[in-house]
Structure formats: structure tokens, C-alpha cells
Amino acid sequence: MRILILGGDGYLGWPTAMHLSARGHDVAVVDNYLRRNMAREQNVEALMPNPNLHERVAAWEEVSGRKIDCFIGDCGDYRFLSGVFQEWHPDTVVHYAEQPSAPYSMIDDVTARLTLLNNLGATFNVIWAVHEFAPECHVVKLGTMGEYGTPNIDIEEGWIEIEHKGRKGRFLYPRQTGSLYHTTKIMDTDMLWFYVRMWGLRVTDLMQGPVYGLMTDETEQDERLMPNFHYDDIFGTLLNRFLVQAAVGHPLTVYGKGGQTRGYLNLRDTLACVELSANQPAASGELRIFNQFTELFSVNELAEKVQRVGNGMGLNVKIKPIENPRKEPEDHYYNANYTGLLELGLEPHFLTDEVLGGMLEEVIRYKERIDRNKIMPRVRW
Amino acid sequence: MRILILGGDGYLGWPTAMHLSARGHDVAVVDNYLRRNMAREQNVEALMPNPNLHERVAAWEEVSGRKIDCFIGDCGDYRFLSGVFQEWHPDTVVHYAEQPSAPYSMIDDVTARLTLLNNLGATFNVIWAVHEFAPECHVVKLGTMGEYGTPNIDIEEGWIEIEHKGRKGRFLYPRQTGSLYHTTKIMDTDMLWFYVRMWGLRVTDLMQGPVYGLMTDETEQDERLMPNFHYDDIFGTLLNRFLVQAAVGHPLTVYGKGGQTRGYLNLRDTLACVELSANQPAASGELRIFNQFTELFSVNELAEKVQRVGNGMGLNVKIKPIENPRKEPEDHYYNANYTGLLELGLEPHFLTDEVLGGMLEEVIRYKERIDRNKIMPRVRW
Secondary structure, three states, X not given: OEEEEEOOOOOOHHHHHHXXXXXXXXXXXXXXXXXXXXXHHOOOOOOOOOOOHHHHHHXXXXXXXXXXXXXXXXXOOHHHHHHHHHHHOOOEEEEXXXXXXXXXXXOOHHHXXXXXXXXXXXXXXXXXXXXXXXXXXXXXXXXXXXXXXXXOOOEOOOEEEEEEOOEEEEEEOOOOOOOXXXXXXXXXXXXXXXXXXXXXXXEXXXXXXXXXXXXXXXXXXXXXXXOXXXXXXXXXXXXXXXXXXXXXXXXXXXXXOOOOEEEEEEHXXXXXXXXXXXXXXXXXXEEEEEEEOOEEEEHHHHHHHHHHHHHHOOOOOOEEEEOOOOOOOOOOOOOEOOOHHHHHOOOOOOOOHHHHHHHHHHHHHOHHHOOHHHOOOOOOO | OEEEEEOOOOOOXXXXXXXXXXXXXXXXXXXXXXXXXXXXXXXXXXXXOOOOHHHHHHHHHHHHXXXXXXXXXXXXXXXXXXXXXXXXXOOEEEEOOOOOOHHHHOOOHHHHHHHHHHHHHHHHHHHHHXXXXXXXXXXXXXXXXXXXXXXOOOEOOOEEEEEEOOEEEEEEOOOOOOOHHHHHHHHHHHHHHHHHHHHOOEEEEEEXXXXXXXXXXXXXXXXXXXXXXXXXXXXXOHHHHXXXXXXXXXXXXXXXXXXXXXXXXXXXXXXXXXXXXXXXXXXXXXXXXXXXXXXXXXXXXXXXXXXXXXXXXXXXXXXXXXXXXXXXXXXXXXXXXXXXXXXXXXXXXXXXXXHHHHHHHHHHHOHHHOOHHHOOOOOOO
16 A cells, blocks of 8 residues: 655654555655754754654664655645655555644744644645545544543444434534643544535544653664654653653642543554554545544552552652643543444554563653753643 | 724725724724735735725825824844834733735735735734734734634533543643645644733634625725625635625535524724724633624525525526535534634624625625626636
């Protein structure tokens, strides 16, 4: 299969590209280094050095003997993106090409506008490029579990049947989020659903939870193939921040009460979910939505896990709740379904103490590069 | 009250400005002539000549003795829009400043992109300008009943309580539309709801049905004060098209089966709804949503009304179903609630034969300006 990966330089994009390449697919990556540029501008660069995308592709060929095609450009530029479609003829396009940070989207009007226009502009162009130049191409779009927020009823997989005043209807599950970034993902879903109905596109929308992990069958073969690792307040995930804090002896900063519960998954499982979706595509005119995570954890549960694993490695890990910089429920009902990807064949990798210990060891290897000034929240909303 | 009207040159914006000015409010209008420019580019200019916005404001002052301030510029340009807020200090902003045509949004990728970026860019800037420079300002936003589409359950006013697996939650009523234009209005609602929750904005989102009519207490005072009247396939409404067809002896073109049912309202009632909303603003942190229409009609019912009224005026009006150029249900359940504005004090003006006859007479006065080439649908989706 010919698989085009938009945002192929990202934390998920690059490991996905290698994973699919290793399994015999023809792969091309597209990126404009937006995340790298934003991270440099905000002075929050990744913990480990990452070669640029051309260098990554070359290193992958050296290690695996397999070629990945590489296009540097902006998916928000239709002339560029439609050119890639016309030149490369994908069967599947994996769309990761969005500004990925909730805090970044909340800094000021400039970063908010960039998030809105970049994310919707890219998704719009993907839709049009598929429609005009690859109408049978299956779009695998990365959404987020954050689209649903934390509703008081069970979260279903994308859709809900509502019974109201004696009648029934099937609808997109109602969505409401906690950041402008997440709101742009709701808008993406609205737009995809519209064009799926109008044009019979094939779309799989993956409502993904926060991803953790550095190691995959491919990344562990060569240090140059590692994905980026952000621990800062802008691009870092909760678990990465806790690991870095444990490594440098900083108390784990739980935001507020720590009851915030989300669905998490291992990086290996993200790759598997994308591959399973690509291999069993959505039908023409179908917006297929999966909830993509494997385990639910609260912030407190993750802090306790990191503390236990860190202490087991001889660290002295403390937990210290701090004022929540975000407007979000800290104690809420949360029950989300996630059977679709398991039915497609996903075999989850869970967040064991061993997995966590492996990540912590990796972070400790780069301990001298950790900047403690980037750990505490600076963006408030 | 100081009321700023964005899109003040539009079919609704200009009559709203005069209506509120006549009732003693301080009014300013903002427009960049986007709709006029698009109409000229598509060769579908309005039936009657309309003076430009400066000329309209001057004519209104001549007729009424009241001044309306006028700013020509693009609400998508934050420097311009935030400048207007800082200079003019509105208590209420009425946001009509969007590309208003469903067919225009479906012509090609250029018009679709313009619709997406223009509409979301304007709404985003309104949100930020209010947040930064007028945090107590009440935003009255024009949405559309089209956001809901034609669901198989009753349409509530913006919100729905869902009971699911023994638990309950209140959500934005699920939305799914029939054009990209309407989809941008869903996205507007998503974005407004996000920032209302984050920043405590005051927002009234008016889910308006198609509006008809030319005459208000103000427009009927002077021909120069009349709103624009589009009958073409891009900017024209269904009823306007039928009236023009009746006037020139063209069969009324019902799209498909004609069972498409929508909520309609008189132009006078739009003005009243906006005024009622402005006078009784939403609370801080409230996204108040009203369904804004007064009567439900199917396409066939409207065709029959126009036929009856036209024949009563000595015309020989035929009805001729044609292939539907749009992808939409032609026969569907439709039951929408609309009590909120009645409770605020709305006294509806209904679509009587007299009202319809008055509009038809006005159209006949301009009969020689009607271009029959602009009547039939050219945009298909």
C-alpha cells in the first residue's frame, strides 16, 4: 500500500512512517517543521537531539535498507499539498499535520489564530486534495479523546443514538473541549463529516488519548531514529513531565486535585491502530470513529506510578499538588468505550512498571540536558 | 445603548442598523463589501440598486435626522477590528459579518476556502476583540437553523439533555448541516461555546431560519434605504426566487420532491429578535441560544402560496419540480421548538397573502431588471 504521512516529522508521524515502511508499505512523509519552529520560538526544544527529516529518512535507509520519500512543505498550502498527491498517488493518507499543543493554543491571540487557521486549513486541503486527485484514498485522521471533554454520561465511540420525546436519531457524540487546540479538532470532525456525506470520502477519525513511550521495534534500532521527547509546559505530556521531574529530584506537579482522568496508550499501540485502520479501510461515505486508548488513569494514579517506579530505582520522588493553571474539572465522571480497535485486532501494550522504568532510564541518560525552568506551567487559562 | 453591527451593509445588517438607530440607540456599522464583491464576481448582483454604505448612512441621516457611524474594513483583520472596538466602545456587537451563501461555499475550493477562513476568522476576531477591549460587551451572533440539519428527533433550542445508560448530561444539540457555509456556523458555535466557558463572555447565538421581506418601518421611508434583494442561484433565497419566477412567467422551480421543510421569518421579526436580545443580554459565561423563526413551511407549501397570490394578481403561475442540485433529504421529519424569543416578547409578523403580494408587487416594479439566466441552479453538490 502507498501511505502518505502528513506531519511525518512529529512524535507520532516519524515512528508511524518507519513502522509502516518496515512492514513493506511504500511510505512518504510530509512536514514543514512547524512544531520544531514553534518549540524553538518558545524556547522549549525537545530533550534529545533529533536529526531533521531528510537525515532521519537517510538513517532509516541505512538501518533498514528501505526508502521513505520526503516532502518538505506546508499542508496549508494547497498548491504544494495537491502537488504531492498528484506526484505520489497515495492509497492512504495519515493526517497528523496539526499544531498539537493545547497550552500553545492558549498563549495569546497570535498562537490561537495560528492553531485555528493551521489546523483547519490543513484538514480542508487534505479533504480537497483527496477529492480532486485521489478520491478512493482512505484518510486516517488523528483526532483526540479531548474532543469529548469530560461529560457526565458514558463516552461512546464517536456516535450516539439519542432517544428524545419518543423518537430516535443517531448523531455525532456531542463534543466540548478544554482548549482551543481541542476545539479545532471538533471542527475538523464537523468538516470531515460534512464532506464524507457530500462526496463519499473514506475517513477514519481516531479519537486518541495521550500517548507515552519512546521505544518501538524501529526506534530502538538506532538512536538517530528516536522520536522527539518534550517535557516542557507547552509540548510536554503529563507523563513526560513527571518522568523528568522524578529524574532531577523535582516534586511531581499534580495540577489541582489530580482527579483528571484520561485514556492513555503506548506509542507502539498508536502505530498498530494506524496500521490496523489502514489495512481495513473505512467504506466510501463512511466516517468511522474509534476511541484510541487502552487504559484509563487519573493524574494522581500516574503520579503514584512514577513515584513507585522512581523510588524503586533509588530516586526519592515526591508529589506536590500545585494550583491548576487550566480551567478544567479536577474530579469528574469518566467512562469511555473503546472496543472498535480491539475488534480490528489491537493487542495493547500496557503501562507496566517495566515500561515506565525503561522510559525513566532513558530520561536519566539525558539528565544533564534537562532545563528545570521549563517544567512549571507558564500558560494559564 | 451603543450597538456595533458587523456586516452592516448586508440584507439584515442594514435594516437592523436603521431599526436600532430609530429606537434611540447609538449605532455603528462595519462592512468590507465582501458580499457585493462576490456578487459582482459571480455576475449575480442584487435586483434593485443599493447605494453604498456611506450613501445609505447619509440617506438615513437625511430621512431620520439620526447619525450612524460607518467603518469600512475587514473583520478578519484583527488590527482593524480591534481598532474599531477601542475607538467605539460598544455595549453590544451584532455579528452578521460572514459569507452568507450555501451555494457560494460549494462552487469550488477557492470559494470553499474563502468561506471557511472568512467566517471563522471573523468570529475569532470578534471573540478576541471583546475579550481584550470590551469584556462586558454582549455578542449577538447570527447562526442558522441549518446548523441542526433535519434530524429525526425534535430540534430543541440549542441544547439538549441526553439520558444515556441511566445517566444524564446537558449538551449542545448535535448539529449536522447541508453545506460548507452551514458547517462554518457549527464551527462558530463550537468556538463561541469554548471561549464563553473559558472567559465568561456574554453570547446570544440566534439560530435563524430563512428571512423574507423588504419592508420595515425604516426601509419603507425611502427607496434608498431598501435592503438588497437577491433572487439568483447563489445569494437568492427560495422565496425570492419564486417571486421573481412568478413575475416573469417562469415556472416555480421546486428542487426535487419539495418536502424540504424549514422555519421562516419576516425581516421585521429578525430586527425585533436582535433588539429583544440586545435589550435583555445573556449573562456573563452564558451561551444563550434561540431558534429564530416563526412559521414552518415546506418548499411545496411556499410554491403553492406564491402561485395562489400570483394568480390572484392576474399572473399565470406554474410549478415545475426540477432535479435537486443539492444533496439533501427531500422528505423528512421536522419539528423545531422556538419559544425563547416569544418569551422575550417577540410578536411575529406572519407570511400572509398580503405580505407576499406586497413583495411580489415590489419585484414586478423591477421586472425589466430581472435576468432569467440567473434563476436556474448552476452550483451542484
